[in-house]
Amino acid sequence: MSKKSTSKKSKSAEPKQKKIPNKVYEAELFRLQTEMVKLQEWVRETGARVVVIFEGRDAAGKGGTIKRITEYLSPRIARVAALPAPTDRERGQWYYQRYVAQLPAPGEIVLFDRSWYNRAGVEKVMGFCTPEEHTRFLRQTPIFEQMLIDDGIILRKYWFSVSDDEQLRRFRSRMNDPVRQWKLSPMDLESVYRWEDYSRAKDEMMVHTDTALSPWFVVESDIKKHARLNMMSHLLSTIDYHEVPRPQVSLPKKPIESGNYHRPPRSLSKYVPDHVAELIGPSD
Numbered sequence: 001m002s003k004k005s006t007s008k009k010s011k012s013a014e015p016k017q018k019k020i021p022n023k024v025y026e027a028e029l030f031r032l033q034t035e036m037v038k039l040q041e042w043v044r045e046t047g048a049r050v051v052v053i054f055e056g057r058d059a060a061g062k063g064g065t066i067k068r069i070t071e072y073l074s075p076r077i078a079r080v081a082a083l084p085a086p087t088d089r090e091r092g093q094w095y096y097q098r099y100v101a102q103l104p105a106p107g108e109i110v111l112f113d114r115s116w117y118n119r120a121g122v123e124k125v126m127g128f129c130t131p132e133e134h135t136r137f138l139r140q141t142p143i144f145e146q147m148l149i150d151d152g153i154i155l156r157k158y159w160f161s162v163s164d165d166e167q168l169r170r171f172r173s174r175m176n177d178p179v180r181q182w183k184l185s186p187m188d189l190e191s192v193y194r195w196e197d198y199s200r201a202k203d204e205m206m207v208h209t210d211t212a213l214s215p216w217f218v219v220e221s222d223i224k225k226h227a228r229l230n231m232m233s234h235l236l237s238t239i240d241y242h243e244v245p246r247p248q249v250s251l252p253k254k255p256i257e258s259g260n261y262h263r264p265p266r267s268l269s270k271y272v273p274d275h276v277a278e279l280i281g282p283s284d
Contacts, residue, residue, distance in 0.1 A: 017223060025225045032232040033072050040073050040109065042241035047106035049153045052235065053115045056160030057198060058188045059170040061221040065160075065228045066111050073109075082113035095119065095137065096144055103153070116141065120205035125197045126190065138208040145214040154239060155214055158231055159202075160221040164195050 020028075043050055054062040070078055081102040090098050096116055104110045119137040123129040129137075149155055162170075171192065174184040191198060210216045217234060221227035 017226075019223055020225055020229070025229065028229055029068060029232075032229065032236065033068065035236050036069055036232065037072055038243050039236060039239060039241045040077050041244045041246070043109055044077050044107045045244045049104040049106060050109040050239070051104060051112065051148070051153055051155045052109070053112045053117065053155070053157040054160065055114060055117050055121070055158070056219075056221070057162055057167055058191045059167050059174075059183075060160035060162040061219075061224045061227050062113060062160050064224055065219075065231055066113055068228050069111065069232060077107065078109040078111065080111045080113055081115075095133070103148070116144075117205065117209075120209070121198065121201055122187070124201045125194055126187075138205070141209050142211050142214065145209075145211075149213060156235055156238060157214065157216050158219050158235075159206075159216050160219045160227060160231075162221050164192075166222045168192060 039050075042048065054066060056062055066080055070080065081099075083098060083102070086098065099112075099116045102110060102112070116137075119129055119134060120141075124134050145155060171184060171188060174180045206216060217231075219227050219231045
């Protein structure tokens with residue numbers, strides 16, 4: 001048997017990971033989301049400050065995970081920081097300055113959909129920063145993160161790892177999807193052509209910033225549902241939160257009416273057209 005045929009056989013013989021059934025996924029997702037609400041209430045009650053960093057290649061599943069985490073959380077407590085490209089003014093500032101402005105106040109959770117680690121990834125690979133700036137970043141970032149942790153911030157860093165085949169498949173699925181085409185940019189396509197460059201940049205970043213005080217946690221994300229559950233479960237396991245008692249609320253059986261209120265005629269208000277009625281047709 002030739003080497004070529006042997007290689008093909010061994011590749012096809014690799015067992016595929018069993019995917020979680022949808023019912024099990026939905027049940028566990030809701031359980032974890034319920035725990036996220038408990039974490040939120042603990043953060044609000046205790047004044048804790050939580051920062052969660054989501055990094056990884058394009059289409060690795062960061063946004064979908066963030067969406068599931070925040071689905072039932074209050075935007076007044078948990079918010080997402082997804083900064084655009086820096087302005088000319090921001091480029092002249094201390095590099096970390098615009099990220100510092102997004103850090104949580106007491107009783108807040110901030111989820112960074114990409115963070116100061118842009119400098120270690122896209123800026124390094126695409127030449128948006130100088131070699132000196134990149135070297136300075138690798139040296140200063142562990143010190144910067146130690147300052148955050150010393151000040152009491154709970155910092156967690158997650159790297160979403162996706163294979164090149166799966167990333168390309170996800171890019172292709174976006175091309176003809178009218179609600180996800182905006183996710184596919186020329187910069188995304190560059191990440192395909194520069195796969196090895198991004199890999200080297202990521203490896204170098206890990207060497208310098210995966211520290212005992214502020215470690216990176218890698219999330220295997222070729223199967224999105226698995227990645228979401230694994231990441232959420234791990235995050236909750238690393239924070240020593242507890243359920244906060246909620247005040248008891250009682251509602252009357254029916255709103256109390258004084259009899260002195262009269263609703264204005266409907267003709268005085270501007271109602272939106274009944275679009276749904278056009279969809280379902282006349283009632284029988």
